[in-house]
Amino acid sequence: MLVSEILTQFETLRNGSTFTHNEKYGAVKQFGVKLGDIRAMAKKIKINHELAFELWETGYVEARLLATLIVNPKKLSAEEVSRMVHSMDFVHEADWFNSYVLKDLPNKELFREQWMDSDNKWAARSGWSLMAGRVARGYEGIDIAATLDRIEKEMPTAPSEVQWTMNTTLANIGINHPEFRQKALEIGEKLGIYRDYPVSKGCTSPFAPIWINEMVKRKESQAG
Structure with a gap:
């Protein structure tokens, strides 16, 4: 899938309650997609290291959450990991990064x-x-x-x-x-x-x- 296709899909999956919840906790750039829908997308895409970085660079909450699920932590350089962690700006991003990426880093x-x-x-x-x-x-x-x-x-x-x-x-x-x-x-x-x-x-x-x-x-x- 292309990043543009994924972002379009996020638009169709927008959920008002999720958007309000995320906004309450500081999300700025977001669509308001349920976490379960993001996980379902990750299962279809599977591991795609290059796509994960493209998604991360968009700055959208959902794109970054999806990126943590499809990136290959063992392929990440120290510079890439540092860039990701220092560019985070939302608590859910941090927690998924810590749970799905950081714990598997060599x-x-x-x-x-x-x-x-x-x-x-x-x-x-x-x-x-x-x-x-x-x-x-x-x-x-x-x-x-x-x-x-x-x-x-x-x-x-x-x-x-x-x-x-x-x-x-x-x-x-x-x-x-x-x-x-x-x-x-x-x-x-x-x-x-x-x-x-x-x-x-x-x-x-x-x-x-x-x-x-x-x-x-x-x-x-x-x-x-």
Whole structure:
């Protein structure tokens, strides 16, 4: 498919509720297409590395989301990855990029170290997303105590986009590493970030102390 054909298809798939939702969360250049429709398009197109870059360059939210599903992460150069992450301007783009592209990069550890210190909020969000995944798997080579100190110091004034993945890192430390759990709980209570976050019925609050305790309880229940 050509980019022009895909954009035309996006126009026909416009959904008013989706458009309003995206606009609420900061989307500027968009059609308002449901995520399920974008996934369906990706299944038809399959992996198409060159098309993914053309779509990304349009700047449309839907085009970039589709790009994350059809790009081949293993073919991306460091320069290309950096260009993508620094050109993002919408939270859904960042989350799909982190979930479908970043986690499969062979040199992602290099990006984690670089981006956590970035002044670009989207790069920092991605860097802390990588850190959250890293500490969930283990912490060989990671100074967890220093990471917790950094979260305690920096998260209160970090951009909201970065706070989210810093908070995920905090929660993952508390959930997966009992020796640091009490410290993680104390930091979460002290900072109070997401304490009053609205949560749908049946979902777990992103407030770190609630999140940590709930997930630990589930793990213990499954183990028992």
